[in-house]
Amino acid sequence: MMVSLGNVLFNGLAYGMLLFVISVGLSVTMGLMGFANLAHGAFAMLGGYVATTLMNKAGVPFLLTLPIAFVAVAAASFVLERGLYRRLYRAGELDQVLLTIGLVFMAVAGATYVWGPGQQPVRMPDYLTGQWTVAGIDVGVYRLFLILVGIAVTAALVLGIERTRFGAMIRAAVDNPRMAQGCGINVNRVFSLTFMAGSGLAGLGGAVGINLIGLDPGFPIKFMVYFLIVVAVGGLGSIKGSLIAALLLGVFDVGGKYYVPEVGAFIIYAVMVSLLLWRPAGLFGRR
Amino acid sequence: MVSLPAESPPASDTAPRGRPVTRLERRSRWRWHEILFWLAAASCPLVVPDDLVLVSQVLIAGLFALSLDLLLGYGGIVSLGHAAFFGVGAYAAGLLARHGWGEPVSGLLLSGALAGLLGFALSFIIVRVRGIALLMVTLGVSLVLHEAAVKGYAVTGGDDGLQGIVLDPLFGLFSMDMWGRTAFGYSLAVAFAGFLLARRLVSSPFGLALQGMRENSRRMAAIGAPLRRHSALIYTVSAALAGVAGALLTQTTEFVSVEVLGFQRSAEVLIMLILGGAGHLYGAFVGAAVFMIVRDQLAAANPEYWFFWLGLMLVLVVLFARGGIIGGIATIAARFRKGGSR
Numbered sequence: 001m002m003v004s005l006g007n008v009l010f011n012g013l014a015y016g017m018l019l020f021v022i023s024v025g026l027s028v029t030m031g032l033m034g035f036a037n038l039a040h041g042a043f044a045m046l047g048g049y050v051a052t053t054l055m056n057k058a059g060v061p062f063l064l065t066l067p068i069a070f071v072a073v074a075a076a077s078f079v080l081e082r083g084l085y086r087r088l089y090r091a092g093e094l095d096q097v098l099l100t101i102g103l104v105f106m107a108v109a110g111a112t113y114v115w116g117p118g119q120q121p122v123r124m125p126d127y128l129t130g131q132w133t134v135a136g137i138d139v140g141v142y143r144l145f146l147i148l149v150g151i152a153v154t155a156a157l158v159l160g161i162e163r164t165r166f167g168a169m170i171r172a173a174v175d176n177p178r179m180a181q182g183c184g185i186n187v188n189r190v191f192s193l194t195f196m197a198g199s200g201l202a203g204l205g206g207a208v209g210i211n212l213i214g215l216d217p218g219f220p221i222k223f224m225v226y227f228l229i230v231v232a233v234g235g236l237g238s239i240k241g242s243l244i245a246a247l248l249l250g251v252f253d254v255g256g257k258y259y260v261p262e263v264g265a266f267i268i269y270a271v272m273v274s275l276l277l278w279r280p281a282g283l284f285g286r287r
Numbered sequence: 288m289v290s291l292p293a294e295s296p297p298a299s300d301t302a303p304r305g306r307p308v309t310r311l312e313r314r315s316r317w318r319w320h321e322i323l324f325w326l327a328a329a330s331c332p333l334v335v336p337d338d339l340v341l342v343s344q345v346l347i348a349g350l351f352a353l354s355l356d357l358l359l360g361y362g363g364i365v366s367l368g369h370a371a372f373f374g375v376g377a378y379a380a381g382l383l384a385r386h387g388w389g390e391p392v393s394g395l396l397l398s399g400a401l402a403g404l405l406g407f408a409l410s411f412i413i414v415r416v417r418g419i420a421l422l423m424v425t426l427g428v429s430l431v432l433h434e435a436a437v438k439g440y441a442v443t444g445g446d447d448g449l450q451g452i453v454l455d456p457l458f459g460l461f462s463m464d465m466w467g468r469t470a471f472g473y474s475l476a477v478a479f480a481g482f483l484l485a486r487r488l489v490s491s492p493f494g495l496a497l498q499g500m501r502e503n504s505r506r507m508a509a510i511g512a513p514l515r516r517h518s519a520l521i522y523t524v525s526a527a528l529a530g531v532a533g534a535l536l537t538q539t540t541e542f543v544s545v546e547v548l549g550f551q552r553s554a555e556v557l558i559m560l561i562l563g564g565a566g567h568l569y570g571a572f573v574g575a576a577v578f579m580i581v582r583d584q585l586a587a588a589n590p591e592y593w594f595f596w597l598g599l600m601l602v603l604v605v606l607f608a609r610g611g612i613i614g615g616i617a618t619i620a621a622r623f624r625k626g627g628s629r
Contacts, residue, residue, distance in 0.1 A: 036419060087606065093418065094365045098561055099605045101554055105598030113592055221550070225430060232423040266434040273427040277412055280420040 006137035008255045014143035016250020017150025018212060022205030022223075023230035024157065024242045025198020031237015032174050033191050035085060036093045039100040040202055040227055041220035042107035047073045047203025048215040049111065052120045062125050066207050073203025074196040081195050086188075104220045111217035120215040128211075142211055149208055153201065157239055170194055174237050226253075229272050235285025245283060315490035324569065328475060332468060339467040341583065345576045346474040347536050350481050352559045352571035354528035359557075360566030361489055362521040363501035364413065367422050368429030369529055369556055374548030376402040376530025378436065380537040381449040389455035395477065395534045402530020403523050410519035410526075426550070433548040449543035470539035477535050478572075481528055485568055488524065497521055501566075558601055564611030573612050 026040040047069040054060040054068060080103075088095050124142060132139045161167035172180040173187045181187045206215070213223070229249055234241030249268065256267050279285070331342045351373055358364050379398035388394055409428060416424050436443045443449055457473055488494050496517055499507045508514055537543050546552060555578070563574020581600070585593035608615055 030419065036422065084602070084606070092365075093422070094359070095605050095609070097365070097367070097422065098557065099602055101557075102598040102601030102605065105594045105601070107598075109592040109595030109598065113595070117591070225426065225550075228423060228426070232419055236419065262438060266431060266438065269427045269430045269434065273412075273424055273431065276416060276420045276424055276427070280416045282420075 004136065006135070008258055009251060010137055010139060011143060012251030012254035013247060014140075014146045014250070015212065015254055016247035017147050018205060018209050019226055019230055019250055020150055020243050020246035021153050022202045022209065023227040023246060024153070024239060025195075025201045026227055027231045027234060027242040028170070028174075028237055028239070029191070029195050029198050030231055032170070032177075032194055033089055034093075034236075035089060036096040037085070037100050038097060038224055038228070039103040039107065039220065040199070041222075041224045042104055043073050043077055043199040043202040044206030044209070044223070044227075045107065045111060045215065045217075045219040046076060047200075047206035048120070048210050048219070049115055049206075050203065051207035052122055052210060052215065053115075055122065056120075062128070066204055069207040070200040070204045073206075074200030077199030078192065078196050081192055085195075104224070107220055108217045111219075115217070117217060120210060122210045122215070124211050146208060146212065149204075153204075154239070154243060161239065166190075166193070225269075229268070231282075233272055233275055233282050235282030238282070238284040241282055241284030315486070321569075324572075325479060328479075328572075331475075332471060339471040341579065343467055343470045343474040343539055345579050346471075346478040346572075347532055347539070348556070348559060348579060349572035349575035350474075350478045350535065351529055351532035352556050352563070352575050353478075353481060353485055353568065354525045354532060355556050355560050356565055356568060356571045357485055357488065357521055357528065358525040359560065360568075360570070361494060361497045361501065362518060362525070363497075363504075364518060364522065365422060366425040366553070367557075368425040368427070368550075368553050369525075370548055370550070370552035371425075371429035371432050372402040372406055372526040372529035373533035373536075373552065373556075374429075374432060374436065375405055376533030377537045377543050377547040378443060378449065378533075379530070380534035381452050381543040382442070384452045384454050384538070384541075385449065389453060391454050391457050391473070391538050394454075395531060395538065398534035398537075399527045399531035402533065403527025406526020406530075407519070407523040410522040413522055414515040414518045426553075429548060429550065429553055433545065433550075436545050436548050443543075443545065446545055448545060449537075452537065452541045452543070454538055454541065467539075474535055474539060477531065481531060482568065482572075485528070489568065493517065493520070498566075558597070560611075562600070562604055562611055564613035564615075564617075567611075567613040567617070570611050570613040577612065 022044045023040070026037060029035060029037065050069045050072045051062070051065040054065045055062060060068070084099065084103075088099055128142050128145055130141045132141070161170060169180070169185050169190050172183070172185060173190050177187050180190075206219075209215075226249065230242055230246045233249070234243070234245035252271070253265070253268055256263065256265070260267075275283070328346070332339060335342065351369075354372070355366065355369050358366060358369070376398040379401045380394050383394045383397060388397075412424060413421065437445055439445070457469060489497070496507065496512050500512065500514055500517060504514060533547060536547065559574040559578045560571055561574070562578055563572070564570030582593065582597065585596050589596070604611065610618065
């Protein structure tokens with residue numbers, strides 16, 4: 001059966017939005033502190049586990065688990081940032097990569113220990129299941145929900161960064177950290193808070209993503225490349241770039257799986273490599 | 288003198304006296320602990336006759352880590368996808384043997400050459416990018432190859448791996464035996480040859496230029512060193528050596544699984560090198576030995592969660608022991624010497 005282009009676009013957009021919600025925090029923190037954090041996916045995984053545990057064990061409604069996942073992951077990332085990451089801001093990216101790969105391994109094994117090796121069962125509330133057919137396109141309600149979440153997150157980020165005082169501080173710190181520090185902005189604190197928010201978003205993404213991409217202890221490794229692609233292709237620190245890169249990645253990945261399954265993820269990686277050769281700093285990166 | 292050969296942030300006692308060539312010669316002289324190291328490796332059949340298969344694996348992993356050491360420890364180029372070359376070498380050796388070219392030594396060299404060729408082609412790309420883009424490009428290339436191997440079922444056997452590899456006896460005399468004696472001797476010989484090559488390379492003027500680039504690439508550019516050409520050359524050599532290591536794995540195990548190209552392998556080789564100490568050559572082998580033995584023990588004791596300890600080990604090394612094992616020994620030895628001379 002040939003899948004219509006509309007369906008592919010819709011599903012790809014939903015998937016892309018999810019990738020955006022998870023990855024955007026990584027992009028901003030990498031742009032801000034130049035920290036190569038490969039463990040970002042572990043934060044998303046933690047958010048997912050917080051949500052499933054609350055739903056399955058404590059019967060908390062799904063929508064309520066989302067803010068809790070955000071807060072819990074933000075708090076966990078605060079501890080990690082203060083305890084570990086901060087020591088390596090000045091180190092080379094090799095050290096950062098190694099430390100965070102180590103953390104990924106620990107997170108994967110830890111999640112296996114606590115939650116077991118299998119996929120987490122999850123039951124979505126009835127109002128988020130089902131499917132409508134609009135103009136010949138099958139619109140899954142859950143995917144629509146994901147797109148709305150993505151739009152809400154984008155709006156919040158754009159408004160927060162463009163219109164608030166704190167957003168101005170972030171922009172100043174990204175542009176020139178030393179100058180910002182010189183103007184009396186506490187760059188360390190700005191970074192801590194940004195890092196928490198970004199990790200919290202990853203946690204939120206992990207929680208809303210379970211229904212689409214599943215959740216098992218291999219999550220941080222399986223999707224690490226996707227998050228990194230979004231960041232690298234979009235350009236460090238660029239929200240617009242992350243959004244466009246995530247949507248492109250989502251659409252191409254879904255389209256590739258529908259139309260040319262025998263080629264697999266090959267195209268995605270090849271396109272990424274050639275894109276980075278064309279623009280090493282990403283689509284919207286500076287330098 | 289600095290306690291370890293073929294490497295050293297030039298200490299005060301190696302003030303540039305005399306012609307630079309003699310300085311290099313002095314630095315590249317063999318030390319007693321180096322000879323001891325290789326004697327110890329060669330004595331494995333007498334000391335641990337039952338674990339020769341593991342020892343061969345360590346030697347192969349060590350050779351792979353050595354190739355990364357040239358790139359990372361000397362060239363200062365970080366790669367998240369070094370398994371690409373290991374895997375290409377492994378598949379090349381497997382396919383050669385499967386399609387009638389069963390002679391091991393020439394197969395090994397051909398596979399290494401093929402991986403080197405790929406490295407040479409990619410080096411034009413690698414020298415153009417840095418930072419996060421470099422990480423992503425190296426990672427991306429290995430992922431492309433991994434995907435190709437998984438999907439190219441007709442050629443590579445896909446997820447089932449490449450089977451039916453039959454090798455001629457080594458030099459027409461020794462075939463691979465059950466106890467891994469031939470495999471051990473072969474691996475040791477190849478690893479030692481690779482080591483000699485790497486050692487020669489890093490103590491040559493080219494090796495010195497690489498270390499200069501690692502320490503301060505702007506200054507090296509200012510004194511007229513062709514940075515890109517140096518980077519491209521070390522990338523090619525490193526790729527070829529990694530390919531040889533991969534081919535060696537194929538030939539000693541007579542099987543290729545698709546995970547030779549996987550991210551896990553790229554990460555593991557990085558861990559081995561960092562654990563042993565980058566920029567020392569010996570760190571590659573020491574790191575490989577420690578990593579594989581620890582993994583063996585942990586995986587036996589704790590099969591589901593062993594990589595938790597692996598991760599912890601990595602975090603601790605990064606935070607507290609940046610020089611790795613060899614770096615730690617070098618520091619202690621230097622302190623000891625200093626104390627003794629007072």
